[in-house]
Structure formats: structure tokens, C-alpha cells
Amino acid sequence: MKLFKQTLLAVAIACSTASAWADEVQVAVASNFTKPLEAIAEKFKAASGHDLKISAGATGKLYAQIENGAPFEVFISADSKTPKKLVEAKMAEADSQFTYAFGKLALWSSTEGYVDDKGEVLTKGDFKHLAIANPKTAPYGEAAMGIFGKLGITDTITPKLVTGENITQTYDFVSTGNAELGFVALSQVQKEGKLKSGSAWVVPQDMYTPLSQDAVLLSSAKDSASAKALLEFLKGEEAQTVISSYGYGLPEKTATKEK
Structure with a gap:
């Protein structure tokens, strides 16, 4: 009986430790990037243990939801100006914004x-x-x-x-x-x-303004290690390989690194 109780205690401690390290990151993502993000989510979980809860929609509508208090932690946009608006409104962290892809x-x-x-x-x-x-x-x-x-x-x-x-x-x-x-x-x-x-x-790229797609950390998650880890993962080789496979252009520094 004593051994059984010790085993249960060990399992409980292991589970509580795992839950302490593994988080669920709330992500708002532009619809065009849903499929690549789902593929990236699997790799991110394998690397970090963290899950993603993905909410997809039009960039402008996601902005409105964030403005109205939606509990997102990371915003993966289809442009650069909407994340910038969030930064200017003090709803996102200025030093976290970066271009993860160029849409076509x-x-x-x-x-x-x-x-x-x-x-x-x-x-x-x-x-x-x-x-x-x-x-x-x-x-x-x-x-x-x-x-x-x-x-x-x-x-x-x-x-x-x-x-x-x-x-x-x-x-x-x-x-x-x-x-x-x-x-x-x-x-x-x-x-x-x-x-x-x-x-x-x-469509040739010179026929429309480049679709510079940016990601940003929302201020509500400025202390979230898992949200920050996701943004860093997006910049990494594993994620960028997935992004490129879906036909997106890569930021110049990543493209240069891969040559």
C-alpha cells in the first residue's frame, strides 16, 4: 500500500512538473497562414512541449478582436501595418515585431x-x-x-x-x-x-505592394516565455523551411543564410 501511494505521488509530481513547463499559446493568425502555422505547430510542440491554440481570420477583424480584449498572446498578421498599429496603441511590444514571410x-x-x-x-x-x-x-x-x-x-x-x-x-x-x-x-x-x-x-511581384507579413508579441503576454519561444521559433530554420515550402518569400537574412 505504501509503495502504491509513493507511485501515485511520483506520477502526480511528474504531471504537475510537465504542466508547469508545457503551455498553450493563444495565437491570432491571418487566414492565409493557417495551414503553414498548423505544420509549424507540430514542430514547435516537438521542440518545446508547448501547444498552440490557433484562431484564424482576416487581419483587420483579428485587430478588432484584440482591440476589444480577446485573450491572444501572439499576432501573426498578413501585413506589417496592423502589428505596427498595435505597437503604437501600446497593445503590442515594439521590439518583438518582425517579418516572418512575404506573401504572394x-x-x-x-x-x-x-x-x-x-x-x-x-x-x-x-x-x-x-x-x-x-x-x-x-x-x-x-x-x-x-x-x-x-x-x-x-x-x-x-x-x-x-x-x-x-x-x-x-x-x-x-x-x-x-x-x-x-x-x-x-x-x-x-x-x-x-x-x-x-x-x-x-501575379508578378511588381504588380502589387509587397505583402510583408509580420508577427508581434501582444503586451498582455509580455512575460510569457512560451509566447516568446514561439516567435523565436518562427525565425528559425525549421519554421522557415515550412514557410518557404508553401510558396512564401523569406526575409532576406534567412534566405541569405540558407544559400
């Missing part, structure tokens, strides 16, 4: 051969619906609107637009056929340099 935009259709590799399908206009993410809250949607302006087709294309709440919903509109084509994140349709399905035009 693709015009995609779930139908093979529908989108040509120069995007000329856009100017021909032989389609009923084109999906984009809400340009007011999603940087990828804002970038898409800029492309219409450069091509001089804003007026003709606006009546055909179907607007997704975020880039995930935009992808869903196209994948289900509710829109013949749409502007999505390249990371949603490409893996290891290969298109997963359908047809796509990878």
Missing part, C-alpha cells in the same frame, strides 16, 4: 486550363464571378484591388466580384465553383513549388 498572390481557378499563365483571362472578362477577400480587412484583397487598378479594369470587374470575409472563404468560393476564379494566397494552391489543382497565374 495568385489568380486561381479550380478548373484546369481556365487561367492562363499571363492572367489574360482577367482582361477578356469571360466569366460571371471573380472572388477576392474583403479589401477593407484583408491585405490580399487590398492587393487584388490594386491589380485591377493597374490593369485599368476596376469598373468592368467590380460588378462581377464576390467578396470573401477572409482569404479562406475566398478560396472556398473558387474551389466549390461559386466563382469561376479568384485571387487567393499562393500558399493555398501551391506546395513544394507545384500547383495542387486547377490552373493559376502567379
Whole structure:
């Protein structure tokens, strides 16, 4: 009986020690980066023991949630200006903000051969619906609107637009056929340099403002070792390899290091 009690005590101590070291980090992430983050989460847990609780959405909507007191610890944005706004509002730590990836935009259709590799399908206009993410809250949607302006087709294309709440919903509109084509994140349709399905035009980088995607530590978690560990892990080789595999550009210092 004594031995049994000692065993139970040892198990209890081991469990309490494990729980003291293993935390759950509350992460707000832009929808375009959900899949890469899920892959990174597995590697982060293996390395640190910490789990991630991921809440995905449009960057602007996540900002509003943080502003209204949502219990997030880390914000992984689809742009750099929204984390900066949080820093300026004293809701995020200035010295923690950094660029983890550069997003790329693709015009995609779930139908093979529908989108040509120069995007000329856009100017021909032989389609009923084109999906984009809400340009007011999603940087990828804002970038898409800029492309219409450069091509001089804003007026003709606006009546055909179907607007997704975020880039995930935009992808869903196209994948289900509710829109013949749409502007999505390249990371949603490409893996290891290969298109997963359908047809796509990878938009040249000089056609839209670079989608510099930044992460930041929220001030509510400034003393959280696990939240800080996640941000450091995002900068590391394991995470950056995952990020690159989904078609994102890497920050220059990381890209240089890997050459």
C-alpha cells in the first residue's frame, strides 16, 4: 500500500512538473497562414512541449478582436501595418515585431486550363464571378484591388466580384465553383513549388505592394516565455523551411543564410 501511494505521488509530481513547463499559446493568425502555422505547430510542440491554440481570420477583424480584449498572446498578421498599429496603441511590444514571410498572390481557378499563365483571362472578362477577400480587412484583397487598378479594369470587374470575409472563404468560393476564379494566397494552391489543382497565374511581384507579413508579441503576454519561444521559433530554420515550402518569400537574412 505504501509503495502504491509513493507511485501515485511520483506520477502526480511528474504531471504537475510537465504542466508547469508545457503551455498553450493563444495565437491570432491571418487566414492565409493557417495551414503553414498548423505544420509549424507540430514542430514547435516537438521542440518545446508547448501547444498552440490557433484562431484564424482576416487581419483587420483579428485587430478588432484584440482591440476589444480577446485573450491572444501572439499576432501573426498578413501585413506589417496592423502589428505596427498595435505597437503604437501600446497593445503590442515594439521590439518583438518582425517579418516572418512575404506573401504572394495568385489568380486561381479550380478548373484546369481556365487561367492562363499571363492572367489574360482577367482582361477578356469571360466569366460571371471573380472572388477576392474583403479589401477593407484583408491585405490580399487590398492587393487584388490594386491589380485591377493597374490593369485599368476596376469598373468592368467590380460588378462581377464576390467578396470573401477572409482569404479562406475566398478560396472556398473558387474551389466549390461559386466563382469561376479568384485571387487567393499562393500558399493555398501551391506546395513544394507545384500547383495542387486547377490552373493559376502567379501575379508578378511588381504588380502589387509587397505583402510583408509580420508577427508581434501582444503586451498582455509580455512575460510569457512560451509566447516568446514561439516567435523565436518562427525565425528559425525549421519554421522557415515550412514557410518557404508553401510558396512564401523569406526575409532576406534567412534566405541569405540558407544559400
